[in-house]
Amino acid sequence: MNTATLFGLCASMLIGLGLYGLLTHPHPLRKILALNVIGSGIFLLFGAIAFRGAAAGMNADPVPQALLITGIVVAFSASALAVALLLRLFEVTGDVSLANEDPAAHKDTSKDRPHD
Amino acid sequence: MSLLLNLWTILAVSLGVFFFLAGTLGLLRFPDVFTRLHALTKADNLGLGLVVLGLLPQMNSIHAMLKLLLIWLLVLFSGAIVSQMLAQAARSGEIDS
Amino acid sequence: MTPSLALNLALALLLLGMAGWAVLVRSTQAAVIGFMVFGLLLTLAWARLDGLDVALTEAAIGGGLTGFLLLGAAVRLRSVEHRATLQAPGLATRILAALAAGSVTLLLAFAVLTLPSPAPSLAPAVAENIAMTQVGNPVTAVLLAFRALDTLLETLVLVLAMLGIWSLADDRVWGGRPGFAIAHDASGILHYAARILVPIGVVIGGYIFWIGADDPGGKFQGATLLAAMWLLLVLAGLRDAPRVSSQALRLWVVLGPLVFISVGLLGSWLAGSFLGYPQGYAKLMIVTVELALLPSLTLILGLLIMGAPKREIGR
């Protein structure tokens, strides 16, 4: 088995692992972490594809590699925003649960102010 | 000549790996967080140093060698800082062994 | 089995093991530490895949900054850890999730095995055109010439994420400083480390930034190192986090995107196309953009870690 295929298969499994974590963990921080594992898997897959594209004296296709750098930076910004949101949620509510608030909250109570 | 240099590389890198192994063994065998810190920092410092020394003749220029030495020095310094921070944290009970 | 294959196989297994640990282990802090180790291993994988630029970025941002960010959050959320894990899903959900994840993995594995051979590649097209960009590193040529629009948009992504994080501030402390942890022990070891390491980091960061034109490295990697130095200064209490209302801060933050757009417009005037470079001036324009991006990226990456404004503006 060659390097690209090996890491491509590894990436497929990483994506599956991350997806499982994302679907089963109730803790939002674990979900963010799982999203990062999925992201790393996708990047690794793209890296394997870039490696397959070695040509013209280059060891790998530089276009996917450049896109990957962009992708890593974008993924980091997403994590930073998600973490900040999570910490703020914790600060305001003292909890990090993502579960639907109880149905009573859907009823109008005069104390809340949805917009102004 | 190059055979001799390769031999040196193999020898030094193997020795380096041996010290990494020693550090890991210490990490597993030693009784508490302080002794483990000894194992981790001191053995790995030496391990890294030997690996760097081993790789030196493989570099194709003087400045690549200097760069490698520089990396070693920086790691040495950071390792010294981090081990002190961890030891302080352990001493004040912020982390538990 | 060749040694190279054995090494790859070991690396792949370690990666899967660490990812599995990060996903499955019970404690969030342990999971994050697992993820950081995973990031380090990933760096090795990138080196095996001949992606040194990517390896550097992954080590700096993917493993380093993300790990730091998640670890900080895990420590802050320690008190609700127990409650958050109470609502663990039932067996049925787990089985369904495993089925979904498993089928995606199978689908992807199948796709990987059916990828065409020889692989399509843009490497020849890059090789043909790289001379016109006057930079030696093909990845830099893609990032700042062929697909410069993506890079421009990426800086805007960073600005928006920063604004999004700032927007989470309480109204009363708007304009204030992020509540980043600060140790005010002037004789402490962190203080000491910051004072010695930061200047060295500045030289190395400058080098990584500059080498990017011809060798692996570049503005993102350099900026990450510089941002880490800045965070070290703030963590050690040598410098306070900046006020988000500071005019100077904002100027430095938008400098990069603004220069990038201006250079793009200049291109549409001089070279007949937005983000185009006139013959012979490509490197000059690319360097101008990169130089302007470096301080902006450094600040934004640092600010993304520091979080929303928390403290009132002291007068």
Next chain:
Amino acid sequence: MTESPASLLLVLAVLLPFTGVIFGLLIGGRHVRTVALTTVALGLAVIGGIVWHALGTCSGSGTAIEYVLGGWSPPLGIRLRADGLSVLMLLAVAVVISLVSVYAHADFAPHDSGKETRAPLVFWLMLLAIWGSLNLVFVSGDLFTLYVALELLTFAGVPLVALDGRGETLRAALRYLLFALLGSLLYLLGAVLLYGAYGTLDIQLLSQVVRPEALSWAALALMTVGLLAKTALFPLHIWLPPAHAGAPAAASALLSALVVKGSWFLVLRLWFDVMPNVVTLSAAQLLAALGAAAIIVGNIVALRQLRLKLLIAYSTVAQIGYLFLMFPLAFGLAFAGMDSAPALTGGMLQTISHALAKAAMFLAAGLIYLTLGHDRISDLRGVAQALPMTVTALALAGASLIGLPPSGGFLAKWLLLSAALESGQWWWGAVMLLGGLLTSVYVFIIVVRSLAPAEAGWMPKTRVPQYQQMAVLALALSAFLLGLAALSPVDLVQLGRTPLSLLRGTP
């Protein structure tokens, strides 16, 4: 290929709003609104130029507007490309953005003290960012640039959801963000596979080389699922109602009318332009089945809501369903060798009329809340007295959602319905009619309740400025009169597009 200096307008349509964000952030303080409104005015001129240019070529050669960035042509470089779909969406979004800006003028005014405050800064900058990201989605011709555009759109939307700062809006924002991030990652995964298979990310080039094989199918499936999560198509809709209902009115209008359309538009691009020969009719049927479920479930849940804003949010869930009915209709027609253009035009009209009508409804709900101090549907009396124009707008927008003539919704449903009958898929027609019926029930309830006279001596809580009401009415009127587009001599939708049956090759 048309690359005239006018094509540079495509670049400006994307970058002008973002330049506004940069200057808004830099100048900040009390001037952010001025910067934003100036940018909106300039942006309108740019979009106007694009539309004018498109109409010019439309009567002539009928090709799309293209711009190759930096002179590096694809596959190495990136090109921007605006066909009829893009131009229409650019125009619709520009109209909604400018009218929402007018409405928000007072809501997000600078603080009296002259000090910078959080909400106005965030609102105005994110309004511009949403605009720029959407324009990028419409004109980008590259799958990776589109990924960045999707992320930009998410990052611009999330702060608006959480603008209010209460715990429940933060929770809604975090849920939205997690959904959206998974969605963009799946999209990216599909794009990666396509690059691995065909070595390009350019939409035009890809459409010429993509083959109906397992790899393309996997990519299409992954990308579609990801985009559906971002579009909030049933059953991936659960994040939408709390996120859209919890934001301030002007922000809700942007989120519900515009932001979800970005990812929807990408599904359209993928299915109709990138991989029409990979799509199977049964896959399109599945998509429409989800749409039908969204229509039924969304409308029924909407009917059971007690608060106006939540009702409108659930109505969005239902209306998103309509946007997916066009897929089997268009492909059904193309498979049968018939002209699929009416189905596509119908779908586009549906999107645009929903954008206009939904923005009008959320803004109207905002005014009603200000006037009454609450938005309980059971207690809307007095509204018509205090806000005659707003209730008219609500009724007109409702009429467009239901599909009464001559509204845009009517023309859209008319086109889709005839496509359904023509392609022998009457069941989708039945779903549309049932959906219209359910919609009419809640629109009727809202309007009738608002018409009830107030108690003697009741005074509105706040006096709403006249121009806000006029902005809402203008939105609703545009939705209502959109049906007159049928009288237009040119079908802008088809500008620069190859008929689907040709792209698929003759069956």
Next chain:
Amino acid sequence: MTHALTRFVLFALLWLVLMPSLLWYDLLIGLLAVLAATWVSLRLLPPTRGSIGLLALLMLMPRFVWQSVMAGWEVAWRAFHPKMPLAPGFITYPTALEPGLARNTFTTLTSLLPGSLPCEHTRDGIVYHVLDIHQAHLEQLAREEQRLADVLPTARHTP
């Protein structure tokens, strides 16, 4: 001024090790980075008080590198020894060095010594964790302090 110059030269050497190019634009960027580093360094570590001669410190380096070799060897020996000979404990070393820069330099250097690990600064001195409490650690630390004080005459308290 001499301080600034010394640091400038040191950082310039660092740059040249990293990027041994004499092309004018490479040197220009290097100059910018080195100037920035010198400026940052002067801000962070003003040369007026408790000044550490960086050059003098570098002279001490080889000795401590050698110490760290011995330290690694010692730990490896203990880790591999079947009986694992350990007698761990804490000792307090009463130092005359000024708190802050001088003392931290001392602990950082001595953290490389065999068998000792600095863990805490107290009023009585520096607390070290040692692997073998019976060894003459205090004497060795005193020798190292003397060496440090020899190259940095200002580092000690004036008694």
